[in-house]
Amino acid sequence: MFEGAIDYLQVLDEQGNVDQANFPKDLTDQKIVEMYKYMLFARALDAKMLSLQRQGRAATYAPLIGEEATQIGSAFAFRQQDVFVPNFRQHGVFLARGFPLDNFFIYWKGYEDGGKVPENFNGTAVCVPVASQMPHATGIAFALKHMNKDAAVISYVGDGGTSEGDFYEAINFAGVWKTPLVSIIENNQWAISVPRKDQSAAQTLAQKAFAAGIKGVQVDGNDLFAVYKAVSDAIASSKSGPTLIECVTYRMSMHTTSDDPTKYRTEEEVAEWKKRDPIARVKAYLVRKNLWNDEMEKQTGDEQLKKIDEAVENAEQFKPDPRSMYENVYSFMPDTLKAELDAATAANFWQ
């Protein structure tokens, strides 16, 4: 007879108190301060993107606010050699993994040039169709194992994405092939306007792991330490197979800049989740330990804003080259496509 249960992990509660038994041993004070700074950085980046979008200086954007613990906690658990497979909301992970900020803004302005993946980035590109990146993550994990590399894949999908066939196919393949895959469900409670309860009758999303025969765990996704611990543990055990981690968090803002959440959810619900803010509880912890103060917060904010503004300025200097569209489709230029390019060039279509 099958038996199974899903554990729920919380290490840092809403008041900033720590469960010492589950506190990750390798989390030094210095590392926590660093992670906290990145949480602030991610939120500042998000605010800048929203303001640029509202000014017509960026295309559609999917905000991350509220999900900083899930993103930064997991990103810091990565080792350099681990491969990051995002969908479209993991800006915090991109940031923490050192993705060039200039490119970040160029991409979200609407140019693939910003989607160039730097050689040592160890990651794939932003993926828009929900959950369709999941089989890629499984394939990459297979390749790492096949090539005897000591590395894991950390992939992200939303709560809505767990309803997709690709989600299930990916974890099912990963289970059969025992690939080093850490699959994170960033359960932010809303798939645009559809709430978590209407997405699946399953009590937890983590229990979907049982169907694929892989490990599953649910964590407080607004708890930096719990996310860090769950992802670190999953990476450590990835050689013996995949893990599915459901991070329970909340999308504090809209799905994308094209969405108006006031149409479908209450202010009371949002206010409830605001009390569980992932940044506030790390700050409470750090302040209590005398590791952080308002002056540091201001100085950090100023430095980060400066970096962001510089990157925005660089991105504004970016000049798109329409030829680059034609030149990056195939490894070679087919005659018929060259004819289209030549015709467009000759007719000065781009002037």
Next chain:
Amino acid sequence: MQMNMVSALNDALSIILKQDSKAVIFGEDVGKDGGVFRVTDGLQAKFGEDRVMDSPLAESGIIGAAIGMALAGLHPLPEIQFAGFMYLGFDQLVSHAARYRMRTRSTLKVPMIVRTPVSGGVRALEHHSESPEVLYAHAGGLIVVEPSGPYDAKGLLIAASKLEDPVVFLEPTKLYRLFKEDVPEGAYEVPIGKANVVKEGSKLTIVTYGTMVPVVKSVVESKKTDAEIIDLRTINPLDESTIVNSVKKTTRLLIVHEAPLSFGVGAEVAARVAEKAIYELEAPIMRVASPSFPYPDPGYERYYVPTEKKVAEAIDKILKD
């Protein structure tokens, strides 16, 4: 050596696995069973279970995982059991395989070959006789190849394995064992993106590919028509210049394919010839294809797929005009 298309493809896969240590083959039943058409027969025994392996039954998962493998530096050659089931993996092909290079401005690429049997004529159940080449060709970003015989099949597959691009390799089921040809031993390439002038002629150009190549050849032979027969070999990118140059010489164009008439490869070929050589035509362009609806159940297929009679009548008509 005399080989049918299945043996030629098996030989090509064996050569690819031997030459390219990054190459892996996987799909439904491709391991011990050697695939439902036996194209991968014996390869698992020869190259091991980590190079040739069965996968769970899920087409999107197969193609999506192949994309991931390719992104990570492997060279996957997934097999999809029938083209009629490949629609489940269509999103992965058009949304990701076709776009990854563009999306990342060539910093990431997807070298892979998705092989699948296409077209009918073998009295198979529904969904086992599809000719979907134009769906993949229209997406852009995917190389679409379709051999019409054992020699081409082996040479095209080996050539496709040298590309850094995603390739959809369509294998006409009916031609798998229909005839044998002399196939050289060892590796050789038939160039991708180049059509094959199967037979030269001066009165009429017939553009065709896949299952219709033997049909057209047989009609032209028995009627002793002075026709130039062009086998496209590669659907995308289309070898426009070979077609246009031929039509300029012959002044007449007939296109023959098994896929449905409307919005088919024939429409694309006709448009290009109309753009480049319309004043040199002495007769309206003609198309012979299956009717514009989905492939029927096997009892009806003989009324659906273009026959020699249908091709012969079209030739008579276009030469009279």
